[in-house]
Amino acid sequence: MVSVPARRKRATIHDVAVEAGVSRGTVSRVVNDEPYVSASARAAIEAAIEKVGYVPNNAARSLVMQRSQAVGFIVHEPHSLFLEDPNIGEILLGANTALSDADYQMVCLIIDSERDTARVARYLSGGFVDGVIIVSARQHDPITRVVEKLGLPTAFVGHPPDLRDLPFVGIDNRRSARDLTERLLATGRQRVGMIAAALDRDSGADRLAGFTDALGERFDPALVASVPLYAYAAGVEGMRELLHRSPDIDGVFAASDAVAAGALEALRDAGRSVPGDVGVVGFDDSAWARRTQPPLSTVHQPASGLGAGAAELVLQQLRGEATPVGGLLLHTPIVWRASA
Amino acid sequence: MVSVPARRKRATIHDVAVEAGVSRGTVSRVVNDEPYVSASARAAIEAAIEKVGYVPNNAARSLVMQRSQAVGFIVHEPHSLFLEDPNIGEILLGANTALSDADYQMVCLIIDSERDTARVARYLSGGFVDGVIIVSARQHDPITRVVEKLGLPTAFVGHPPDLRDLPFVGIDNRRSARDLTERLLATGRQRVGMIAAALDRDSGADRLAGFTDALGERFDPALVASVPLYAYAAGVEGMRELLHRSPDIDGVFAASDAVAAGALEALRDAGRSVPGDVGVVGFDDSAWARRTQPPLSTVHQPASGLGAGAAELVLQQLRGEATPVGGLLLHTPIVWRASA
DNA sequence: GCGATTTCTGTGAACGTGCACAGAATGGGG
């Protein structure tokens, strides 16, 4: 059994006008809740709308209004993000709530390939959105260029290093890393190292900088292992290297929770107890942090606040208000669990 | 330091025409890659496009074309889904890839509150999308009503029980349950029971049916415990009941991974080893499956395929092709781990 | 009872595109 969709055509404002025996203008006023409509006309029009099943055509509306009342939310790198990073979901929700409050529709666009980039660029160019929130933009991202060229109000969650002057909201990685390291040192650890990751990104570099800030003159380069990615396997690798180089290590700051989880495995393999022999702290407060044994002490990413903040930055621009350049840095509370 | 966004107005096809010294029609032909344009005109127009920074206005285009070349992807219940269910991300990606291939833009809309429902309904009504993919629709979902009324091509991932006649893609719960039970029996278990859950939903009822299919004449109603929800606590409860009724039980099919995790706890409390004394299998291949000790043998949900399948169903309708009514059922591979 | 308001309604233009159609060039063939 099959069905062929009968694409019945939509009722227009004109149909409503005819049905109610009034003009288009009056119907438009009713639809948009404007004053100067008599009670009788209003009633007739409302009945007619119901009868013909009228819904306003947004394409036509946004053509004449020059705006769509929608804001794009662009996610790059979805494979790793969507499937592993729980933050992205919360950022999404935070942004959605803020945009909802302002009666904007959030439209989430996923870039999963080169082809997607071009298509999304076309979509954005087309006037379907009034503003854009970009998550995890890459350096020299073509999407960024498109957005810039269009002069579309934009806000980044995090920010590519080449775009410091565009509005963004993020966290102070350096300061958070410093605070966390200090907290770890406060437990009395003597030989504290770090598994630094993704030093080519500013987040990775900043976390390392915060670590060295905290150590001060006690800093020992032999106690820093660098791995390419914020990943579990990289954590295993990094921890092995640290154990090899400095067997007396008794504290580790891993650049992310995933890295920390890997470190825990390497420590277990090496017969070290956590937090007995070695204290371990992570970063992100992701699902990893609660899943590991013992659960990780870490820094909480205010994901929902990041989304809401980015939305707010876009809304400000949409309202024509001045926007602080250089970005908004959110507070990151330390979550102390059992791993240190 | 602040910046006020200069909302410079967009170049139109008319501006390009003037710049290139040709007419709108010719520019339109170049933009849409149509034949019958002289080489000189084409060159002049391309230069003009570049010079004035023209990008086509999709709102205008979709107004006249009566389509937007976009498909909505609607997610309800985002809090639990986005933050816990890894499937949703994969479904999203699967759908995105399929739509990309057909040169459609996927537009993801999140419903997080009552207010969102109304706004999304308006958005869909407005002609911004040509079709809709709906994930996890509720029974009597208002969004579903809107979509039905608009006659918008739709596909569900999973399906609410009141909508059997709309296109959907899901899994064959009955067959999957039968296959899994047979696999469990093949390990040599003699007394295999089931913790059935959510028998008021078709997925729950089908899983039980598959179980009885596999058992055939060996089926013993005393070996089936029924619990209301796919939940951890319900699993604990159900397993206790089974152990009480049939202490000689040596195999259990739990209706979901969460239920299976609960069953593991009850078995541990009762001093039974898994898989030594009792083999346990779950369903879903969710995060639970890898988190438990021992990790669960279970049935994998083909999440990415569900997304791609739903996209394909929508695309078929968009092309005006006949669509199988009653839905598409996907194959579900068994993932055999250590719990049985 | 009449002008001055206030409230209400209808009309035409515009938004930026695609498309059908008409018409202008071009190029051959007779």
Next chain:
DNA sequence: CCCCATTCTGTGCACGTTCACAGAAATCGC
């Protein structure tokens, strides 16, 4: 040289709104 087919180009209309404006109807003050 003319006719016809082919290739190319321009024009007007339609899509469904909103908005400014003009004009009609009602209300009011004197």
